[in-house]
Amino acid sequence: MEYEATIGIEIHCQMKTVTKMFSGAPCTYGRKANTAVNEIDLGMPGTLPCLNMEAVRKAIMACTGLHLTIDPLVKFDRKNYYYSDLPKGFQITQQFHPIGKNGYVVIDTGEGPRKIRINRIHMEEDTAKQFHLKTKTLLDFNRSGTPLIEIVSEPDMHNGQEAEAYVEALRRTLYYLGVSDCRMEEGSMRCDVNISIAPKGSGKLGVKNEIKNMNSISNIGKAVDYEINRQKTVLENGGEIFQETRRFDEKTGTTVMMRRKEGTVDYKYFPEPNIFPIRLDPEWIKDIQDNMPELPEVREERYSREYGLSAHDISILIANKEISDFFEKVMEYSDNAKGVCNWLLGDVSGWLNRHEMSIENCVLLPENLAKLVKMVDDGRINGKQAKELVDDLMEGKDPEGAAKERGMEQVSDEGALRAMVVSVLDANPQAIEDFKAGKDRAVGFLVGQVMKASRGKANPGVVNTLIKEELKNR
Amino acid sequence: MIKELREDRGNVEKNVRGAYEEAQRLQEKLNAVVTFADIDTQLKELPEDGLMRGVPIALKDNVSTKGLRTTAESNILWNYVPVFNAHIVDKLKAAGAVVIAKTNMDELAMGGTNLSAYSGPTHNPYDLARMTGGSSGGSAALVAAGVVPMAIGSDTGDSVRKPAAFCGIVGVKPTYGRISRYGILPYASSLDHVGYFTRSIEDACIALQVLAGRDDRDMTSSFREVPDYSAELNSDMHGKKIAVLGNVVRNLKNPQTIAAFNHVMDELKARGAQVDVYDFDEDLMKAILPAYYLIANCEATSNHSNLDGIRFGNVQKGETMEELMKNTRTNGFGPLIKKRFVIGSYGLFEENQERLFRKAQKVRRKIVDAMKDCLKEYDAVMAPASDNPAPYLDDNSADELSANYLIVENYMAMGNFSGYPSMTVPMGFADDLPLGLNMTCRPFEETTMFDFGKAIEEITGSKDMKAEVE
Numbered sequence A: 001m002e003y004e005a006t007i008g009i010e011i012h013c014q015m016k017t018v019t020k021m022f023s024g025a026p027c028t029y030g031r032k033a034n035t036a037v038n039e040i041d042l043g044m045p046g047t048l049p050c051l052n053m054e055a056v057r058k059a060i061m062a063c064t065g066l067h068l069t070i071d072p073l074v075k076f077d078r079k080n081y082y083y084s085d086l087p088k089g090f091q092i093t094q095q096f097h098p099i100g101k102n103g104y105v106v107i108d109t110g111e112g113p114r115k116i117r118i119n120r121i122h123m124e125e126d127t128a129k130q131f132h133l134k135t136k137t138l139l140d141f142n143r144s145g146t147p148l149i150e151i152v153s154e155p156d157m158h159n160g161q162e163a164e165a166y167v168e169a170l171r172r173t174l175y176y177l178g179v180s181d182c183r184m185e186e187g188s189m190r191c192d193v194n195i196s197i198a199p200k201g202s203g204k205l206g207v208k209n210e211i212k213n214m215n216s217i218s219n220i221g222k223a224v225d226y227e228i229n230r231q232k233t234v235l236e237n238g239g240e241i242f243q244e245t246r247r248f249d250e251k252t253g254t255t256v257m258m259r260r261k262e263g264t265v266d267y268k269y270f271p272e273p274n275i276f277p278i279r280l281d282p283e284w285i286k287d288i289q290d291n292m293p294e295l296p297e298v299r300e301e302r303y304s305r306e307y308g309l310s311a312h313d314i315s316i317l318i319a320n321k322e323i324s325d326f327f328e329k330v331m332e333y334s335d336n337a338k339g340v341c342n343w344l345l346g347d348v349s350g351w352l353n354r355h356e357m358s359i360e361n362c363v364l365l366p367e368n369l370a371k372l373v374k375m376v377d378d379g380r381i382n383g384k385q386a387k388e389l390v391d392d393l394m395e396g397k398d399p400e401g402a403a404k405e406r407g408m409e410q411v412s413d414e415g416a417l418r419a420m421v422v423s424v425l426d427a428n429p430q431a432i433e434d435f436k437a438g439k440d441r442a443v444g445f446l447v448g449q450v451m452k453a454s455r456g457k458a459n460p461g462v463v464n465t466l467i468k469e470e471l472k473n474r
Numbered sequence B: 001m002i003k004e005l006r007e008d009r010g011n012v013e014k015n016v017r018g019a020y021e022e023a024q025r026l027q028e029k030l031n032a033v034v035t036f037a038d039i040d041t042q043l044k045e046l047p048e049d050g051l052m053r054g055v056p057i058a059l060k061d062n063v064s065t066k067g068l069r070t071t072a073e074s075n076i077l078w079n080y081v082p083v084f085n086a087h088i089v090d091k092l093k094a095a096g097a098v099v100i101a102k103t104n105m106d107e108l109a110m111g112g113t114n115l116s117a118y119s120g121p122t123h124n125p126y127d128l129a130r131m132t133g134g135s136s137g138g139s140a141a142l143v144a145a146g147v148v149p150m151a152i153g154s155d156t157g158d159s160v161r162k163p164a165a166f167c168g169i170v171g172v173k174p175t176y177g178r179i180s181r182y183g184i185l186p187y188a189s190s191l192d193h194v195g196y197f198t199r200s201i202e203d204a205c206i207a208l209q210v211l212a213g214r215d216d217r218d219m220t221s222s223f224r225e226v227p228d229y230s231a232e233l234n235s236d237m238h239g240k241k242i243a244v245l246g247n248v249v250r251n252l253k254n255p256q257t258i259a260a261f262n263h264v265m266d267e268l269k270a271r272g273a274q275v276d277v278y279d280f281d282e283d284l285m286k287a288i289l290p291a292y293y294l295i296a297n298c299e300a301t302s303n304h305s306n307l308d309g310i311r312f313g314n315v316q317k318g319e320t321m322e323e324l325m326k327n328t329r330t331n332g333f334g335p336l337i338k339k340r341f342v343i344g345s346y347g348l349f350e351e352n353q354e355r356l357f358r359k360a361q362k363v364r365r366k367i368v369d370a371m372k373d374c375l376k377e378y379d380a381v382m383a384p385a386s387d388n389p390a391p392y393l394d395d396n397s398a399d400e401l402s403a404n405y406l407i408v409e410n411y412m413a414m415g416n417f418s419g420y421p422s423m424t425v426p427m428g429f430a431d432d433l434p435l436g437l438n439m440t441c442r443p444f445e446e447t448t449m450f451d452f453g454k455a456i457e458e459i460t461g462s463k464d465m466k467a468e469v470e
Helices: A053-065 A160-176 A217-236 A282-290 A296-307 A311-319 A321-331 A337-354 A366-377 A383-388 A390-394 A399-405 A414-427 A429-436 A441-453 A460-473 B002-007 B009-030 B039-044 B087-094 B137-144 B161-167 B201-211 B246-250 B255-270 B282-306 B321-332 B335-348 B350-377 B403-408 B411-418 B446-460
Strands: A003-014 A077-080 A090-093 A100-109 A112-125 A129-132 A137-140 A147-153 A189-199 A209-212 A244-249 A254-260 B033-036 B056-060 B098-103 B127-131 B150-155 B170-173 B193-198 B241-245 B274-278 B380-384 B422-430 B433-441
Touching (some): A003 A217, A053 A160, A077 B282, A090 A112, A100 A160, A160 A189, A160 A311, A209 A217, A209 A254, A217 A244, A217 A254, A296 A311, A296 A321, A296 A337, A321 A337, A321 A366, A337 A366, A366 A383, A366 A399, A383 A390, A414 A429, A414 A441, A429 A441, A441 A460, B002 B201, B009 B056, B009 B098, B009 B137, B033 B137, B039 B098, B056 B137, B087 B098, B098 B137, B137 B161, B137 B193, B150 B170, B161 B193, B193 B201, B241 B255, B241 B350, B246 B274, B246 B380, B255 B274, B255 B380, B255 B422, B255 B433, B255 B446, B282 B335, B282 B350, B282 B403, B282 B411, B335 B350, B350 B411, B350 B433, B380 B446, B411 B422, B411 B433, B433 B446
Parallel strands (some): A209 A244, B241 B274, B241 B380
Antiparallel strands (some): A003 A189, A077 A090, A100 A112, A112 A147, A129 A137, B150 B193, B170 B193, B170 B422, B380 B433
């Protein structure tokens, strides 16, 4: 039987704010445990929440970038449950009135672009981090109270590739807007994927399983495809799918059951009494929306229009915002977009990877990269020589000076080259005979001889032209 | 008293130490104190000036005090020492007040008798066999006994105004948002108010001057400017309109209470006030208590979910985190608290919430609308704070379904539903025990409320009245 999978994704994303959602303690990562907390984050008796409006601003940006309708009346609710990582015994969230509703992102699929609908975005606070040891559990409250948005998709995806593309599209938008640093490996972006399968065309939904613990986007695709196959195998062998929470095991590439879900938990949601509903000023919202950083899809369109780059180049360039930002800086000095793009995605990225550095913290100057591309374009050095200059370039050196230092500046001066060509032709009468007999490769041989005579400095393009001209005169 | 103490600059230490020693002397009789504070350090750190400089005060034990144990009279917090001060503690200290003690209360402020305190009940200074009322009983007792001129309480249903009546003192619950709640251990956030006791209206004015004002840590606290309450105090009753709460007055039984109340009303009329009987819908009045009970317990069960033994408090051991939390809570709460948590949880369950918690909110709105209508026409709503004076400690004769109980003994939660300013003042005696009169005014019109209070104080001669404890 053919099955169809239905996939919905919930994403928790930490917002990049200086302080926490409801307290003045700093948002940090990697700091010594329990040093970025105050009495509010610890749920001490008598503490009260105070809403971080910067978090609201970031949430509005996220909603706008993902085409959701914004509710200008901000309300919060309590989600009540007991857990050791939840200091107040409830989480402040937006159950009844999410800040955004009904949006979408466009993803690329094998069959072209497709809209994946987003049901809602709501704001809430993060919990503490737990470390379970053999005989004890350690708690770090630094994360407690960090602002989160939860993004809930509609069940619009059907395979691992689409799930992956959806998360990538969200990540790209949220990252470009500066809403979040979206680091899955650090947990600032966390995905819960719900998957069910049912016979194709049945119009029914199967029992869904939730997969957690995927620390990279590529793992999402792997996990989803594994899970679809697992469910298929169970059903084909006459088995039954139970509602479970599973985690992705990176080593084995499989999903492993964490717990079976029995019934639903009653979180006893009710409106948070310590935060009155807040009516957002429409002018404030508009101001945020008018001053948002450029969205990736807008940048894509602009690169195509302004630089005439191919869709493929654009998508790779834009996937890394810092590289893309750098590209634009180089383009202030260059008119060869394709050349700059190739350099950035090729040798520059390669060098950065080898040195485990990123474009924002290396000393490469945009004008130097532009200069190098121009030197090649002008034929002052050849491609092979340019590659030899990458280390100098990446260490902040001016490529012109570096080329001179290495004695590799090409000779393009026609007068000097013509003299060299004439003497090479004089020395190789046989090659001239061959050329006249129709053997085109004689030209290649002669170019090689000139290059040799110039110790590699001659501009091969110019040499080629000059040889053809001189041959006509013989 | 506050002004006199403030101006007695040469005797600050004597006055503070005197109050401290008096509280210690009375402790065996009143059991009003949970923890005595370190007055020496405070005396050393006294600011040069302040509206309450050198004035000894007491704080209900649900007010967070940095470095000073704060138990809220619950076993679960018996060893809890806060790492921060409540907003009002900082304000009081900046004004020069000296905290001498943390006072007894009903466990977690849930109760109206002060009988549910982990360390046992507080005794009424007028008759040690009687209760103070609650939940702010310890603070009321210390003020009534003349130990301190002012003590902080909290008021979620009538927890300041009822003990004020039973102890013959002034009990103020200002408008919701007038005083920051930051650092006050909560009961029910939407109903909780910081309140206080004094023995005169003048002191009540000074105290509110110190306590009121915006605090950015409490989003529900008001940005409104704080008026100069003392300067605006004016007991002229000409043109003032008073609504007597007919539903309460009609259900009174105690002839001494009726007589005392009528006497005050007659005198207010004689001073130029217009006094009319005003009736609310009787069914609505009977719904106050059940609606209050639901809202308060629903919010309370959530508010106290942080008391799990993980980060602070009287932790009990367990094999797992879940077990540790369960053991801590089972051991830490008294039976009445557990009952309230069960009721609160029940009211919040998804299948019950609409017909219980949400319905109670609708009732609350209706009552607030009715109050708004009434106060469009009148400057204050008045009624006795209770039918009878303070009951005996072992009294459990209340008929919980009678109109007398449902309305007369519990109508003051109206002030918490609406957040309107409400105050109880002494209005006379029944069998040598004090009686209280309650009034509620329009939001942020504490000045009007104090004007009425001042007039009544002049009528009854209750200024600075105190109980002699033998």
